[in-house]
Amino acid sequence: MKLTKSELENRLKNLNGWVYSETSDAIVKEFKFKDFREAMAFVLRVAFEAEELDHHPDIFISYNRVNLSLRTHSENGVTEKDFKIAEKIDKIE
């Protein structure tokens, strides 16, 4: 079920560096690495989490920068599923 704005804000406090993007109606975070190899290694670990949870962030890679964007398309907004994978992703680093 889609989270309300206040639920969202509360949940975001427990994450590290994720913000809500009004334009994409998603929670987003930018990650920066030493180089492309390190960025790809991170993306691959995110990919395994995504497959395991069957929930797939949009991923943008620009050399050493990775932008992740999470929303639940079926609920047309941000849900508990997005926070679940965000927490897993924050444990990767």
Added chain:
Amino acid sequence: MKLTKSELENRLKNLNGWVYSETSDAIVKEFKFKDFREAMAFVLRVAFEAEELDHHPDIFISYNRVNLSLRTHSENGVTEKDFKIAEKIDKIE
């Protein structure tokens, strides 16, 4: 060296499905796969080509879709280097 508009148009004819994007001043292509796994497998192969040629496309992954964008930042436009890796990428599929 940055290619002229007419050089660009000529070179694009020899590629498969790449177009010039005015807004990003880059050559771009969208690839579609069966699912996320297939998309990631493709991205990983692109990543190895990018490291080998030391030229890294911007990569956007949205479940089974992958968008690649190629430009040469040091020349502030599209160069021969971009076509070289685009040709390699087209051989992956």
